[in-house]
Amino acid sequence: MNARTLDSSHLTGGQKLAIKYFTVAVILFTAQILFGLISGYQYLAPEFGYNVLDFNVTRMVHINALVLWLLYGFIGGIYWLVEEESGTELVGLRLANFAFWLLTLAVTVVVLVFLFIQTGPGDMSTLWLINEGREYIEAPRWADFGIVVCMLIFFWNIAATFMKGKWSGISGVLVLDLVALAGVYLAGMVYTPNISVDQYWWWWVIHLWVEATWEVLVACIMAWGLIKTLGARRKIVTTWLYIEVAMMFGSGILGLGHHYFWIGTPEYWLSIGGFFSALEPVPLVAMVVHAVYDSGVHKFKNSNHPALAWLIAHAFGNFFGAGVWGFMHTLPQINLYTHGTQWSASHGHLAFFGAYATINIAIFYMALQKWRGNVYMSAGLEGNGWKWKWALGLLNGGVVGMTIALLISGYDQAFIERALGGATWAAYFDAQNGVWFIQGLWWRQLFGFMTAAGLIILIWDLLTIGRNEKRSIQLVGDNTAAEVTS
Amino acid sequence: MTTSPWWVDEDFWRKMAIWVTTLMALVLIGLTFDSVTQITAGSERVPAYSVINHRIYYRWDDSRNFQVPVIGDPAPLFGKSLTEIEAEALVSKGKITTQAKNCMNCHTLLGNGAYYAPDLTKAWLDPSWGAEVVREQLMIQFLMDPETNARGFGSTRKMPNLDITEEEARGVVAFLKWMSSIDTNGFPRNFTPIAQEGDR
Numbered sequence: 001m002n003a004r005t006l007d008s009s010h011l012t013g014g015q016k017l018a019i020k021y022f023t024v025a026v027i028l029f030t031a032q033i034l035f036g037l038i039s040g041y042q043y044l045a046p047e048f049g050y051n052v053l054d055f056n057v058t059r060m061v062h063i064n065a066l067v068l069w070l071l072y073g074f075i076g077g078i079y080w081l082v083e084e085e086s087g088t089e090l091v092g093l094r095l096a097n098f099a100f101w102l103l104t105l106a107v108t109v110v111v112l113v114f115l116f117i118q119t120g121p122g123d124m125s126t127l128w129l130i131n132e133g134r135e136y137i138e139a140p141r142w143a144d145f146g147i148v149v150c151m152l153i154f155f156w157n158i159a160a161t162f163m164k165g166k167w168s169g170i171s172g173v174l175v176l177d178l179v180a181l182a183g184v185y186l187a188g189m190v191y192t193p194n195i196s197v198d199q200y201w202w203w204w205v206i207h208l209w210v211e212a213t214w215e216v217l218v219a220c221i222m223a224w225g226l227i228k229t230l231g232a233r234r235k236i237v238t239t240w241l242y243i244e245v246a247m248m249f250g251s252g253i254l255g256l257g258h259h260y261f262w263i264g265t266p267e268y269w270l271s272i273g274g275f276f277s278a279l280e281p282v283p284l285v286a287m288v289v290h291a292v293y294d295s296g297v298h299k300f301k302n303s304n305h306p307a308l309a310w311l312i313a314h315a316f317g318n319f320f321g322a323g324v325w326g327f328m329h330t331l332p333q334i335n336l337y338t339h340g341t342q343w344s345a346s347h348g349h350l351a352f353f354g355a356y357a358t359i360n361i362a363i364f365y366m367a368l369q370k371w372r373g374n375v376y377m378s379a380g381l382e383g384n385g386w387k388w389k390w391a392l393g394l395l396n397g398g399v400v401g402m403t404i405a406l407l408i409s410g411y412d413q414a415f416i417e418r419a420l421g422g423a424t425w426a427a428y429f430d431a432q433n434g435v436w437f438i439q440g441l442w443w444r445q446l447f448g449f450m451t452a453a454g455l456i457i458l459i460w461d462l463l464t465i466g467r468n469e470k471r472s473i474q475l476v477g478d479n480t481a482a483e484v485t486s
Numbered sequence: 487m488t489t490s491p492w493w494v495d496e497d498f499w500r501k502m503a504i505w506v507t508t509l510m511a512l513v514l515i516g517l518t519f520d521s522v523t524q525i526t527a528g529s530e531r532v533p534a535y536s537v538i539n540h541r542i543y544y545r546w547d548d549s550r551n552f553q554v555p556v557i558g559d560p561a562p563l564f565g566k567s568l569t570e571i572e573a574e575a576l577v578s579k580g581k582i583t584t585q586a587k588n589c590m591n592c593h594t595l596l597g598n599g600a601y602y603a604p605d606l607t608k609a610w611l612d613p614s615w616g617a618e619v620v621r622e623q624l625m626i627q628f629l630m631d632p633e634t635n636a637r638g639f640g641s642t643r644k645m646p647n648l649d650i651t652e653e654e655a656r657g658v659v660a661f662l663k664w665m666s667s668i669d670t671n672g673f674p675r676n677f678t679p680i681a682q683e684g685d686r
């Protein structure tokens with residue numbers, strides 16, 4: 001047999017480490033989907049898991065696994081590219097490996113505690129040891145410190161490696177962005193009895209992550225990915241990156257105000273938040289133009305079809321999920337009725353998946369290509385590449401389906417509970433018991449299974465793609481030249 | 487040699503990126519100072535914790551065109567008037583409990599959280615508690631044993647048993663009462679509060 005094996009001798013030290021991060025990412029992704037299916041099912045059958053594995057637990061695992069696998073993917077992605085981009089070896093590989101195991105140990109303990117201990121008595125010990133009880137950043141305080149230590153090691157490694165090797169536009173943006181990303185996490189670590197102040201800072205983490213620092217981070221990965229897969233010209237890509245940073249931070253930082261409409265904060269946020277967040281879709285449109293234009297210029301000739309397909313899915317997913325679905329409820333006149341309804345869930349699903357799951361999957365494919373010894377991944381793969389195509393179709397179709405189903409439920413809820421019902425508890429349940437609302441939840445569940453099927457095929461494909469391939473990578477564009485200098 | 491026009495010039499956009507980001511960050515920091523002052527407990531928008539010694543109600547405000555919370559006559563929670571420090575301790579006990587019991591992954595608070603159970607922003611003022619006089623006791627009972635005291639509202643969803651002690655439940659009720667006094671710019675719109683004697 002001359003099947004291609006997964007051979008780590010093709011990889012640099014940072015890339016071997018990246019593979020570890022990717023592996024954990026895929027495991028957490030699987031956990032995310034599993035617990036999503038359970039939470040969704042509990043809406044339909046509330047007795048399921050009642051008093052044993054309650055909705056608040058399954059949902060917490062669902063969203064924490066999400067945040068964590070995306071972070072694992074990002075860290076892996078950056079370790080993957082740092083040595084090529086800087087032209088030198090990672091400065092602290094041993095320490096980086098140590099941080100990986102430390103983080104993974106911490107994550108394992110946190111998840112086990114979430115599942116088996118779940119909640120604690122109403123005093124500070126619970127917040128330190130079990131659960132901080134704030135959506136998305138529930139990790140207890142001890143784990144926060146562990147996470148911060150691991151992030152510092154990661155950050156130091158990346159910055160020092162670029163410092164030793166060479167800087168580029170992409171790496172400059174990346175490193176500054178990582179400072180901001182880690183910095184805003186600290187804003188989420190304090191306790192206060194004041195719920196308004198609590199949520200003020202809580203949104204600094206959540207919003208300034210997903211609508212500012214994460215967006216810029218994936219823009220860096222996207223820039224690098226386009227150079228790699230399409231052989232796009234570095235100068236053009238870098239200029240685009242700067243434009244996107246200007247527009248993203250220009251709108252996203254003050255766009256934070258769209259979460260300050262109703263939490264006790266002053267009325268000026270209604271105008272500031274409404275105005276700047278309404279501009280947030282602009283850079284996302286620019287991204288679509290960028291990706292499609294670049295692909296078109298290169299006539300879609302590229303070295304990695306699955307990766308490029310997922311990069312394009314990212315551009316569109318980001319635009320629709322964050323840009324369109326976000327815009328739909330971002331003006332205060334509308335948000336007054338949709339705030340905290342299934343509208344938010346509809347948007348949250350399409351945005352997280354479209355913007356962040358997609359680009360991680362693209363990087364997984366790029367990594368696998370090299371891991372299998374720079375295998376061919378362009379047109380005409382074994383079985384016409386049915387596995388990656390089905391995975392792409394089912395995952396995207398599933399999430400879009402869930403999004404639409406939730407939007408229908410969300411419309412129903414906003415109308416019955418908020419507009420007609422006077423937003424009381426009885427009105428809430430009037431909406432929840434409505435036939436159309438429940439139908440939407442059934443459709444969500446159905447499309448959830450479609451998503452899960454896509455994930456299974458994706459994993460299968462990741463494990464097997466290129467195994468029987470004899471051809472080697474097809475280099476394209478500027479990558480065909482020996483070494484690109486800018 | 488051609489020099490590129492400004493709108494495709496790498497250098498121009500790098501500077502733009504830096505300046506725009508710095509400017510926006512500075513504006514946000516400035517606004518944060520102002521906002522945090524305006525939402526510190528004891529301010530106009532976010533009342534002091536001792537507000538739990540008073541009746542809290544809702545009144546339509548013509549100039550702002552939405553309902554605003556009104557702090558009325560003394561109506562001490564559990565019949566005992568608290569000092570500012572005692573009130574803060576009680577509310578804080580409740581707030582920690584809401585975190586320790588992970589309420590936010592079923593409920594929304596100020597509209598943020600999960601959508602499996604009703605919003606808690608105005609839980610204190612919700613008409614489903616029936617009458618004002620029995621409300622406190624009903625809330626304590628419900629929190630301590632939500633399974634038996636579930637009202638259902640025609641749904642089979644029930645709050646799970648979270649082992650909430652009486653002390654914790656009192657804290658939670660205090661926290662909920664205090665939260666209902668926050669000026670949320672009219673959210674939730676057209677909210678219908680519990681009927682209270684003496685008002686309207």
Ligand code: HEM
Pocket residue numbers: 135210211258259277278280281318321322323325326327328329330331335338339340341344345347348349351352355356597598599
């Ligand atoms: C990739 C980027 C984005 C992601 C991952 C994302 C994700 C989310 C999530 C998960 C929530 C719900 C938060 C909660 O649990 O309470 C949310 C809320 C919200 N998002 Fe986004 N979002 C993104 C971009 C945007 C953009 C660009 C806009 C506006 C144009 C936007 C507008 C909003 C608004 C207004 C809310 C508040 C919903 C409410 O009032 O309940 N988002 N977002």
Ligand code: HEM
Pocket residue numbers: 032033034036037038039040041043059062063066344345346348349352353354357399444445447448449451452599600601602
């Ligand atoms: C099998 C597929 C999935 C199912 C059945 C599912 C189900 C659920 C459920 C029931 C909730 C709780 C919503 C609530 O509080 O009412 C939730 C929340 C959430 N899920 Fe999923 N999910 C799935 C896949 C995904 C995927 C693929 C993503 C993103 C990549 C995602 C991201 C989120 C986010 C961000 C939230 C929080 C939303 C918010 O608070 O607004 N889920 N999901």
Ligand SMILES: [Fe+2]
Pocket residue numbers: 207211255256258259
């Ligand atoms: Fe936001």
